[in-house]
Amino acid sequence: MPHSAPAPRYARRPRTYFDLLLALYCVLLILSNIGATKGVAFGPIITDGGFFLFPLAYVLGDVVTEVYGFRSARRAIITSFLAGAFASLCFWIVIILPAADFYENQAAFESVLGPVPRILAGSLAGFLVGQLLNAWVMALIKRATGERWMWVRLIGSTLVGELADTLIFCTVAAPILGITEPADFLNYVLVGYVYKCAVEVIILPITYPTIAWFKRHEPTYPRVEDDAAAGPATR
Numbered sequence: 001m002p003h004s005a006p007a008p009r010y011a012r013r014p015r016t017y018f019d020l021l022l023a024l025y026c027v028l029l030i031l032s033n034i035g036a037t038k039g040v041a042f043g044p045i046i047t048d049g050g051f052f053l054f055p056l057a058y059v060l061g062d063v064v065t066e067v068y069g070f071r072s073a074r075r076a077i078i079t080s081f082l083a084g085a086f087a088s089l090c091f092w093i094v095i096i097l098p099a100a101d102f103y104e105n106q107a108a109f110e111s112v113l114g115p116v117p118r119i120l121a122g123s124l125a126g127f128l129v130g131q132l133l134n135a136w137v138m139a140l141i142k143r144a145t146g147e148r149w150m151w152v153r154l155i156g157s158t159l160v161g162e163l164a165d166t167l168i169f170c171t172v173a174a175p176i177l178g179i180t181e182p183a184d185f186l187n188y189v190l191v192g193y194v195y196k197c198a199v200e201v202i203i204l205p206i207t208y209p210t211i212a213w214f215k216r217h218e219p220t221y222p223r224v225e226d227d228a229a230a231g232p233a234t235r
Contacts (some may be wrong), residue, residue, distance in 0.1 A: 012079050015219055021064055022076050026083040028057045029127060033084060033120045037112065039177040046188050047195070048177065052143040055199040057127070058134060058161065059207055062070075062154055062200075066134045066142070067221060088120040089090035093100045093227040122172025130165025134158060150211070151204060 035050035056219050057080075065073040091113045099106040138157035143154065170189045174180070200207075215221050 004221065006147060016071060017214060017218055018064070018068055018076075021060055023063075024142075025057060025060050025080045028053055028060065028081045029084050029123075031086045033087075034113070036119050036123060037176075039179070044187070045191050046179065047191055048173065049124025051192070051195065054174060055124050055196045056130070058158055058196070058200060059203065059210075061161075062157070062207060063133055063211055063214060065138045066150065066153075066158075066211050067218055070135050070139035074132065075138070077128065077131045077135065081124055084120055084124050084127070087126050101132060117172055118176050122169045125172070126168035129168060130161040130163075132161075133164055136159065143192040144183075150208070154204065154207060155197075155201060158197055162193055162196045163199060166196065172224045 032050035032053035036048040037054055040047050040049055040051065061073060061077070064076050074195035095110055095114060134157045137160045138153045139157060141149075141153035166189055170185070170192060174185050174188055179185055
């Protein structure tokens with residue numbers, strides 16, 4: 001009697017949303033670093049093209065830390081850091097490859113993506129330090145407050161993490177973008193820091209229900225009364 005073929009074997013993957021958040025983390029970091037190669041000016045306000053993307057990485061970091069804890073946040077941060085470093089390496093390899101005779105955009109390609117490795121070096125250093133500080137402070141406050149006062153840990157951790165991140169990144173990126181005057185550099189740092197922190201505060205009404213949704217639908221999260229759904233006004 002012929003034997004049937006054995007069933008294929010696969011590793012079991014637990015049902016979780018962490019992998020989705022991790023993928024978004026990596027995409028946001030890489031895209032924001034590419035956008036950061038363009039200097040942007042709104043009148044006297046100086047910033048870069050990644051200004052609307054990078055704050056979202058901190059929002060995602062807050063979601064990961066609040067729902068999955070510091071260890072998972074650290075894993076997401078380091079993974080995103082490595083993805084960004086790999087992207088930088090790929091850009092560098094593509095730039096140094098000999099261009100075909102018919103390819104007329106080598107100079108334009110280098111002008112757009114050439115600064116990325118240097119921008120990315122500053123961004124990755126700032127991202128690593130800032131995000132780790134953000135996650136550590138948030139986890140520390142949650143250990144003391146539990147599920148209460150989430151707005152305090154969201155804003156408090158952002159103030160600490162964004163300060164370190166912005167100082168490191170702007171110090172590296174400013175000369176690459178052509179920002180050489182001390183007044184312009186101070187403008188660049190202050191605008192970036194205030195803007196990123198302000199974004200965190202402004203989108204709290206979105207961050208709260210987002211975290212609440214993940215807490216309700218993440219199978220491994222302890223089923224406790226979710227104060228986050230009520231919003232900061234009830235704290």
